[in-house]
Amino acid sequence: MPTTLPPKVLEAARRVEALLEEAKARGVVRAWSLRHLSGEPLPGVEGIAFYGREVPQEEIDRLEEAFLDLEDDLDLGVAVILVPHD
Template sequence: MKGMTLTLPPQVEEAARRVQALLEEAKARGLILEYRLDRFSGEPFPGVGGLAFYRKGAPEEAVDALEEAFLDIEDALDVGVAVILVPREREA
């Protein structure tokens, strides 16, 4: 449907902001090379999804901490966060 805009629930918008902030912080530290987020309402399961490429050889603890932070957002806002983390040699 052309011209139609999707209105997302406030908790999905907040989750997207938090996930993006985490990914930007990780990018600034050199962990994340690049990422893409797709926000969706996913009725009846609202949430945020995306893809993030991290530096191959990055400390496993850093990647685990990022995954834990995503879970914390899920718990805090009662939405799904599905960001797939993929190792990559360098930025494309």
């Protein structure tokens, strides 16, 4: 039987997707995937994103900060692994 995810997890997934799509449009992220959405006992969103080694660290820091803000705003976990890639 499939489990229903809490609305805040679905909202987090939508917002993480929007952040990653925006970063991709700016050339910060090359590719990304959300791999896991969880409900209980630890609600959250998990994924991976690849960025070019030429991307300034400030851009990566900005994206990480946006994920932390989202965690605080929705009170759940956001774990997107940012991986440098050629």
